[in-house]
Amino acid sequence: MTTRRGFIGGATAAGAITLLGGAPAVASDTLETGTTDAVLDTAARQRQARDAILNVNKGMRSNYAVLKSDLIKQLSPVIVVQNDAKGGKFTLVLNGTQEAANPVSEVFELAKSISHVPLGIFSVIAPYLSDRIPNLPNASRIDPHDLKMVAFKGTGNTDWTTPLQAxxxxLTTARQQLERANLPLEMVGSCSRLLDAAVRFINQSLASRTFDMKSFEDFSGSVYPDIRTNMKYAADAQIAGVQGIMKTWRAKVGEEGWKDLYVVVLSQWTTSVLNQNSIIIKPCMNPAKVKTHLIDLPAVEAPSDPIFVALDNLARIVQDNIAAEMVFPVDQEVADALKGQQDLLSDEILDQLDGVTAGPGLASSAAYSGAAGAGALTATAVAAPAAADACPFHARSAQA
Incomplete structure (x- = not known):
């Protein structure tokens, strides 16, 4: 015989599981058969109803995917830029055809190769650093927690000696061959000094079988002027190469088509704000459309099919531009959200959280509102003037 307490307890458990989307667990020794069947029947009808509702969104997504797939074939003209060690691979998509080029002189890659020497040494020795910040001029800028995570092997381990010697x-081989590389004389000098200083630091560290953050910063600080010289030559090479290919393709596309040009720059997150190629490309585009047609697309790693990834994302952007105005003709703010990088629910969530006290250790909704505003500047599809102000590097420089 079912007791009142047993029935309520069983029904409550069943209702809770049903609410979470699962089938209710009903104890046979608690409920009578008729009651169990009724609960199961109700749960089944609810699941069926909810599935019918969810199928509406599945249908939308299916139709949306078909439109996007077909739209990819119509995108033109588009330039896809893959940032790489050579200064960038550029692909022009025009009326169903593709043309690729690596327009940047090899001087760009050579200058960066030698400039990366301090980072190459750091990558070897970092796990063996002390996890305590020494008394350095920049000590306040080093996050102690980050240092502890990077210096995960500690100073008692000397396994760094073999890779550092290698x-x-x-570096020694590169130094011996440097004079034959036919580089600008000033760049030969900067590269020579940088390589010599690096080899000295390594030899001293190997001889004493020790190093620390200060000794490395003494080395890296001493070669900074030479890195700046190399950066100048790398930038010159990249500007000349990118401007050259843009001029060539502009003539091929024609002025009428060029004014509607989309450029998608694929980059890593760490270079997605003020990306070097985006900076050079921006003045080459139609000023009236550059804010919406120059798109920085950050990724974790380079995609296996970068052209498809760029066009697939661009197709979504293009169709959302039209959908936004047609689906939300009475609310321009919501339409702008669909057209841009803002999530449609973000404003509503911020409104509902406004004034709500955050839990321990969490920022208030007002702080998130401010962060959302700042983020909108840095994440906008390419280097608007406000994005430069939001750049962490510029912020640090201003403080200094």
Whole structure:
């Protein structure tokens, strides 16, 4: 015989599981058969009803995917830029055809190769650093928690000696061959000094079988002027190469088509704000459309099919531009959200959280509102003037 307490307890458990989307667990020794069947029947009808509702969105997504797939074939003209060690691979998509080029002189890659030497040494020794910040001029800028995570092997381990010696051999070989590389004389000088200083630091560290953050910063600080010289030559090479290919393709596309040009720049998150190629490309585009047609697309790693990834995302952007105005003709703010990078629910969520006290250790909704505003500047599809102000590097420079 079912008791009142047993019935309420069983029904409550069943209702809770049903609410979470699962089938209700009903104890046979608690409920009578008729009651169990009724509960199961109600749960089944609810699941069926909810599935019918969810199928509406599945249908939308299916139709949306078909439109996007067909639209990809119509995108033109588009330039896809893959940032790489060579200064960038550029692909022009025009009326169903593709043309690729690596327009940047090899001087760009050579200058960056030598400039990366301090980072190459750091990558070897970092796990063996002390996890305590020494008394350095920039000590306040080093996050203690980050340092502890990077210096995960500690100073008692000398396994760094073998890879560091191997890297020294690589640097020595490059130094011996430097004069034959036919580089600008000033760049030969900067590269020579940088390589010599790096080999000295490595040899001293190997001889004493020790190093620390200060000794490395003394080395890296001493070669900074030479890195700046190399950066100048790398930038010159990249500007000349990118401007050259843009001029060539502009003539091919024609002025009428060029004014509607989309450019998608694929980059890593760490270079997605004020990306070098985006900066050079921006003045080459139609000023009236550059804000919406120059798109920085950050990724974790380079995609296996970068052209498809760029066009697939661009197709979504293009169709959302039209959908936004047609689906939300009475609310321009919501339409702008669909057209841009803002999530449609973000404003509503911020409104509902406004004034709500956050839990321990969490920022208030007002703080998120401010962060959302700042984020909108840095995440906008390419380097608007406000994005430069939001750049962490510029912020640090201003503080300094």
């Amino acid at each position: 890297y020294a051999t690589t």
